[in-house]
Amino acid sequence: MRLLERFGDRTIAFLEYLGGIVSLIGESIRSLVHAQIRFAETFVQSYELGLGSLLIVLLTSLFTGMVISLESAQQAVQFGIGSLVGGAVTYTSVRELGPMLTAVVVAGRVGSAIAAEIGSMVVTEQIDALRSMGLSPVRFLVVPRLLALAIMLPLLTIFADIISIVGGMWIAQAYAHINPATFISSARQAVGFDDVVKGLVKALVFACIIAFVGCYQGLSTRGGAAGVGRATTSAVVISIILIFGTNFIMSYLLFGAH
Amino acid sequence: MDRSIYARLDDVTLSFGEHVILKNCSLDIVRGAITCIVGLSGAGKSTILRLLDGLIEPSNGHVYVDGHDLCHTPERKLVDLRQKTSLAFQFAALLDSLTIGENVGLPLREHTALPDEKIRHIVDDALESVGLRHIYDSLPSELSGGMLKRAGFARAIVTRPELVLYDEPTTGLDPIVTNLITDTILRLRQKLDGTAVVISHDLHSIFRMADYVAMLFEGAIIAYGPREEIRTSTNPFVQQFLTGSEVGPIPV
Ligand SMILES: Nc1ncnc2c1ncn2[C@@H]1O[C@H](COP(=O)(O)OP(=O)(O)OP(=O)(O)O)[C@@H](O)[C@H]1O
Numbered sequence: 001m002r003l004l005e006r007f008g009d010r011t012i013a014f015l016e017y018l019g020g021i022v023s024l025i026g027e028s029i030r031s032l033v034h035a036q037i038r039f040a041e042t043f044v045q046s047y048e049l050g051l052g053s054l055l056i057v058l059l060t061s062l063f064t065g066m067v068i069s070l071e072s073a074q075q076a077v078q079f080g081i082g083s084l085v086g087g088a089v090t091y092t093s094v095r096e097l098g099p100m101l102t103a104v105v106v107a108g109r110v111g112s113a114i115a116a117e118i119g120s121m122v123v124t125e126q127i128d129a130l131r132s133m134g135l136s137p138v139r140f141l142v143v144p145r146l147l148a149l150a151i152m153l154p155l156l157t158i159f160a161d162i163i164s165i166v167g168g169m170w171i172a173q174a175y176a177h178i179n180p181a182t183f184i185s186s187a188r189q190a191v192g193f194d195d196v197v198k199g200l201v202k203a204l205v206f207a208c209i210i211a212f213v214g215c216y217q218g219l220s221t222r223g224g225a226a227g228v229g230r231a232t233t234s235a236v237v238i239s240i241i242l243i244f245g246t247n248f249i250m251s252y253l254l255f256g257a258h
Numbered sequence: 259m260d261r262s263i264y265a266r267l268d269d270v271t272l273s274f275g276e277h278v279i280l281k282n283c284s285l286d287i288v289r290g291a292i293t294c295i296v297g298l299s300g301a302g303k304s305t306i307l308r309l310l311d312g313l314i315e316p317s318n319g320h321v322y323v324d325g326h327d328l329c330h331t332p333e334r335k336l337v338d339l340r341q342k343t344s345l346a347f348q349f350a351a352l353l354d355s356l357t358i359g360e361n362v363g364l365p366l367r368e369h370t371a372l373p374d375e376k377i378r379h380i381v382d383d384a385l386e387s388v389g390l391r392h393i394y395d396s397l398p399s400e401l402s403g404g405m406l407k408r409a410g411f412a413r414a415i416v417t418r419p420e421l422v423l424y425d426e427p428t429t430g431l432d433p434i435v436t437n438l439i440t441d442t443i444l445r446l447r448q449k450l451d452g453t454a455v456v457i458s459h460d461l462h463s464i465f466r467m468a469d470y471v472a473m474l475f476e477g478a479i480i481a482y483g484p485r486e487e488i489r490t491s492t493n494p495f496v497q498q499f500l501t502g503s504e505v506g507p508i509p510v
């Protein structure tokens with residue numbers, strides 16, 4: 001009986017969470033449709049989160065491209081298919097690792113910051129103050145962050161793709177003597193423009209996940225400074241899990257079904 | 259609802275989890291008058307203001323403001339209704355990413371089409387009326403608690419709302435500023451014919467400004483009336499509260 005009860009409680013809590021997120025999404029869409037957008041705030045947010053994440057995104061992608069190249073180049077050369085390394089690196093970067101790693105890094109850096117900022121606004125009654133002034137916290141805080149992420153995450157992903165390929169190319173040449181021209185022509189054959197676009201679609205979806213989860217965790221903060229800490233941690237954990245899950249689903253739908 | 263009543267709590271019950279804060283609580287707020295609410299710390303005074311501002315919903319009962327029932331009203335509609343009301347928060351609740359000037363001018367910038375110089379002018383006036391000068395460009399983190407409180411007060415009155423809810427506007431301020439704030443509340447009422455609800459522990463300023471006094475105890479209003487009636491009340495609860503005695507029906 002106890003077990004059943006607890007299962008019931010969990011289910012209700014989960015449905016409440018889902019309902020909360022859905023209504024947040026709905027209100028954001030309404031705000032967007034009515035063009036109630038605070039451009040200045042959106043610009044500031046884009047600048048801060050984009051520039052702030054650039055270096056760490058570049059570093060993680062650089063090393064990832066390098067390590068894929070390192071692992072594949074040696075083997076490939078042994079089997080006499082060194083000319084395929086460029087394809088392997090580009091394929092994995094553009095379709096999977098570029099969007100994923102960028103999203104995970106940004107979830108850790110930006111998603112947590114969003115949850116912490118909004119969460120501390122909740123516990124100091126700043127959110128209530130906004131509502132009291134007749135200002136919607138969704139329009140005021142959520143929509144600018146959503147837009148900023150939707151613009152910057154695809155851009156960061158493009159940088160990540162490029163630097164990862166460049167890193168891979170460099171290692172392929174230095175380590176397995178695969179010349180850049182071979183690398184690039186193999187890359188061109190393996191990956192089409194549509195793959196790049198699909199990768200960016202993934203980035204866009206990840207941006208929405210990070211923004212909505214971060215904002216929702218922040219807005220539902222309860223219980224002082226400790227509550228802000230919990231909101232921050234769960235924002236990162238939940239968005240990373242969702243990113244991995246939806247990445248699989250999207251890979252299946254975008255790349256796998258045919 | 260009677261025209262002379264601006265807002266009303268109608269048989270309101272409110273609980274947070276198991277904890278019952280208000281129990282069958284009713285209170286009328288007279289239009290154009292200043293109503294002071296007194297009560298022990300933790301009695302639920304701030305909660306009453308949050309109900310009147312539509313920030314929270316009662317578990318049972320109704321809250322009416324200017325003829326509108328705030329319960330079961332979608333947030334979108336409440337956002338509009340709240341523009342006629344403003345709440346000066348107990349701990350100011352200024353947005354810490356904006357300067358004091360931007361904070362105080364925010365409701366004007368968002369809800370009116372006034373030009374920037376005009377807003378600046380109104381904000382300077384509002385800050386002046388609470389004794390603050392030269393802090394337009396300061397950030398909230400650079401001010402003392404009392405200064406923040408006064409800036410929060412300025413933000414609440416800057417749009418000249420019909421109903422202003424003041425949550426302990428003078429607590430923690432020096433006697434001179436306390437007088438200044440009390441004067442400002444009185445002046446606004448006279449000039450704008452606005453309605454005000456003031457929570458205060460400061461008996462001196464309560465009996466200077468209140469038209470009506472309500473006492474909240476154990477989740478309900480146990481005494482209500484014109485200020486002279488309350489001042490001379492023989493109700494033992496009111497007596498004990500006004501004299502601050504440790505002996506009486508209110509347990510210490
Ligand atoms: N969000 C909440 N969750 C749980 N309990 C709450 C919440 N808000 C208020 N309370 C409880 O409600 C009661 C009344 O709180 P309220 O802030 O209204 O008191 P108050 O009369 O304004 O006190 P004070 O004079 O100290 O400001 C308190 O016991 C408080 O613990």
Ligand SMILES: [Mg+2]
Binds near residue numbers: 348
């Ligand atoms: Mg209070």
